[in-house]
Amino acid sequence: MTAPHDRRTSWSDAAPVPFWLDTPDRPQARPALDGDLRTELAVVGGGFTGLWTALMAKERDPGREVVLVEAGRVAGEATGRNGGFCSASLTHGEANGRERWPDEYDQLHRLGLENLDEIAATIERYGISCDFQRTGELAVATRPHELAEFDASDPSFLDADALRQEVDSPTYLGGTWDREGTAMLDPARLAWGLAAAAESAGVRIIEHTPVTRLKESGNHVDLVTAAGTITAERVALATNAFPRLLKRLRFHTVPVYDYVLMTEPLTEEQLASIGWRNRQGMADSGNQFHYYRITADNRILWGGYDAIYHLGRRIRPKHEHRPQTYATLAANFFATFPQLEGLTFSHHWGGVIDTCTRFCAFFGTAHDGRVAYATGYTGLGVGASRFGANVVLDLLSGEETERTRLEMVRTRPLPFPPEPFAWIGIQLTTWSLKRADRTGRRNLWLRVLDRFGLGFDS
Template structure:
């Protein structure tokens, strides 16, 4: 099994290539077991929950159950943004929960970025964490107006320290950008794999190569036996879209990425991005990127279609059309990188709730906790989920358990074929919106119509 998972992303491949992690599966569940807390999913949500529970009560017997290896899913494949972004906008949170609750959520998300960095430092997890902020590049009048609106919106709530700045010197066609300091660049596979080892050192057990077949209050059925537990945590995010219990709770939306060869220091000086900086722009079909610790571009975006019945398959991780779109788009944003060789292609599904509103929830009557619906903003939000679930499970009344996402319930997605038609229409509409704005130089009507359906 050595290195059998390295092909899943550049991040995992880099770990294997460096010799720092062989990516070999841990032992599977040996048979029936009884614990205090059983966690389904060995990604960041499950591991952060295990970490904070073990820290709060070292006597707890905690088992993490993972079908593949820790970090197999989005936790080992994402863009490496540890940001304060939440899938529902602050304005949307205010409309639903009120101004004070919306501001509390923003403060919690901003603080979470530093919390991740602090835990990584304390536990000796070398994940290339550098808090360099995010540049949202603005090309053309429509995008510049959007950047100014973002700065004004942040000022209205008085929490986010977003400002308007000059674009990097090598950003083709972009004269300005908004800058949000509340984001760190990191190597996500290093974080999730390091956190898994930390959790084990705290006394929790991680069973890999163990597929969960079903769960109910106080009972998890797997291919290797049954786990009985006082508390069950369902932490599967987009990969939880396929079981019959959850397939309408979250929609698996694919996001794909590329990585370039390492670029020279001279080329980076021309590009103008500093270490630790992440970047995006104001197009509607989302793109995102970072300058990696070894001087590559890691760049990703949407564009892959949703598959009927929330189907998830490994061949969906690679769509040549989308990879070519990403390569071309990176060259448009930073022309100096247009001839850089692409060394890695990868992707995977992220979890989208019907109202684009993430949650961390616990039902004391059943002992079942859930967290997810991050819509790609999970690298930091998973940490907040772990701390929120800790307090909910331990029956604590804290600032975290009073946040508006605690015990939030999203409506279910529509059955097929409505789900298939709506999800793919949304992706197509965002592409149309970008073309519309380039041609008309006015804000897109298509984007305005779709805005309420995407958490804005």
């Protein structure tokens, strides 16, 4: 049994790969680009935003030529590395949405729920096997000052006893269960299913082909790669955290690394000791928060807490693993579920998230409307990416829709400063958030950020 003060043996033998991608069911890589080609619509990025854009472009116009080009593998980055929480929220939660867009929040909430319904319908229509379960999400308080933020008169509120009837942890003081706003799924299998559906509709998917720059070519846009040029009438950018093909966006997001542990499957006895019969997604309420869920084969995915930013906006493979964070995650896991002492982790991994100062996606166009983008999801892109893809297609069509009339869509967040000021500001913010978790009080720095609608999150 792992000693309480040393959790390293619980994760030291874990496979250093994303659990969702560690399966023989992963599709074979598609060929890279080999020479020049022309298309009506080129989609750059093989994550959720790009896949939804390509598929829905063909659903809107089956005769349109669509090519999707991915620098690595479909679902190889954030799409295949997240927790599998598919949220209806388009605004990174109600509080953020109401604070930023109070006059249209109810509309955004409705659109988010409709978007989640449409995701479920797409999964059913194409027969995508991705363990989609609309179980909702429990938000839990583990400190008295967090509990004070909950409304005990809310019908969704659960006191400590009621909460522990759902999932049993001695750390829980109370929380809420949003029963309709979140589904659990296997994110990689959803992405692979969307890719297969897109290909069956006629989309050509090209992998292992980084696009290095965009340039105008008459009424078209050239996507330049080392293997050839893709000339397109319209371009949808879905590169998220990765290097910007539009210079105007270079300061609007920063790449932040998030880390995850995945346990071995629980025995029936272990599962009974914590309950979790309704298999909700879960998140605690701190600024440095954990998100966790149970998988189809009864593993627990446990992620979050640390959000690590590297000086210079650096994205490197070596940043995908961080022993200090794995140690912290393991210690906090066993503090939350002491009845699972001795359980080991089968996988650990990290991945990069595109965070922006308003915590949710923003949108825009370039090259006289021939290029459109959606980016800045800040960790809640599994569901919101479909909405973002619809916005991108609306913008490329030039038509005004309910989506494009939204203030959320028409405005962009304030940018982060250049280095070294971005790194200094993020370190100060991280330190302040940790302090606020301990004390329950936001210091002057955080209050100033609040005043100007700025922030840092993952």
